Amino acid sequence: MFVNSKKTLDNKDVSILLVEDDPSVAGSVIDGLEHAGLTIIHVDNGTKAIAAAGKSHFDLILLDLGLPDMDGQDVCRAIRATSDVPIIILSARSEEIDRVLALEFGADDYMVKPFGMRELIARIRAVSRRAGSLQESPTQTVNQTIGSLVIDRRAQRVFLSDVEVHLTPKEFDLLAYLANDPGAVFRRNDIMTEVWDTNWYGTTKTVDAHVAAIRKKLGHQEWIESVRGVGFRLSAPAS
Numbered sequence: 444m445f446v447n448s449k450k451t452l453d454n455k456d457v458s459i460l461l462v463e464d465d466p467s468v469a470g471s472v473i474d475g476l477e478h479a480g481l482t483i484i485h486v487d488n489g490t491k492a493i494a495a496a497g498k499s500h501f502d503l504i505l506l507d508l509g510l511p512d513m514d515g516q517d518v519c520r521a522i523r524a525t526s527d528v529p530i531i532i533l534s535a536r537s538e539e540i541d542r543v544l545a546l547e548f549g550a551d552d553y554m555v556k557p558f559g560m561r562e563l564i565a566r567i568r569a570v571s572r573r574a575g576s577l578q579e580s581p582t583q584t585v586n587q588t589i590g591s592l593v594i595d596r597r598a599q600r601v602f603l604s605d606v607e608v609h610l611t612p613k614e615f616d617l618l619a620y621l622a623n624d625p626g627a628v629f630r631r632n633d634i635m636t637e638v639w640d641t642n643w644y645g646t647t648k649t650v651d652a653h654v655a656a657i658r659k660k661l662g663h664q665e666w667i668e669s670v671r672g673v674g675f676r677l678s679a680p681a682s
């Protein structure tokens with residue numbers, strides 16, 4: 444087992460266990476994820492993977508299916524028997540895995556090789572978000588573009604058609620939260636918990652007031668759509 448790097452991401456160590464016997468695949472994944480500021484621990488067979496997962500905490504596991512000593516599906520089941528750690532399967536095309544099968548043996552997602560690093564990081568981000576870990580993702584340091592809207596999370600600035608939109612800190616936090624998954628509906632209670640405070644006792648009117656203010660500043664109601672009885676979603680206006 445090799446510790447390839449020890450880096451922090453927003454003061455939080457994010458460690459990923461990579462289980463991959465192909466040195467060239469492992470090398471490129473390690474390079475890409477280290478570049479994104481993640482800590483990678485690499486093992487090259489199933490026995491070591493199960494041992495490592497039992498011994499240390501990982502934020503996420505990337506698991507190759509075709510391993511020299513045992514089937515990756517069995518590795519996944521063995522880890523899943525004792526841990527809720529998010530698992531993304533790395534599958535060669537010839538292995539004919541599908542999402543349903545992956546979910547059946549306890550994986551959270553799968554990627555078919557060859558894959559690009561941007562896609563891998565996006566999947567890691569999505570799976571981690573669903574798992575409730577990794578609140579700050581590696582790609583959040585890069586400007587995000589939604590239609591004509593650009594969100595710079597690092598500088599906390601927002602641009603619409605290259606013109607800066609001046610938001611209050613809470614308006615920015617709310618917009619950035621909805622932008623975590625453009626098009627997805629976020630529930631009011633989740634918005635209040637995530638954007639305001641984990642011990643929120645206030646009224647949901649606060650959310651509505653901030654949504655109204657952001658809509659006004661973006662100049663179009665459709666940027667933030669109200670979903671009756673549920674919450675809000677962010678998407679670029681059709682027109």
Ligand code: CA
Binds near residue numbers: 463
């Ligand atoms: Ca393999």
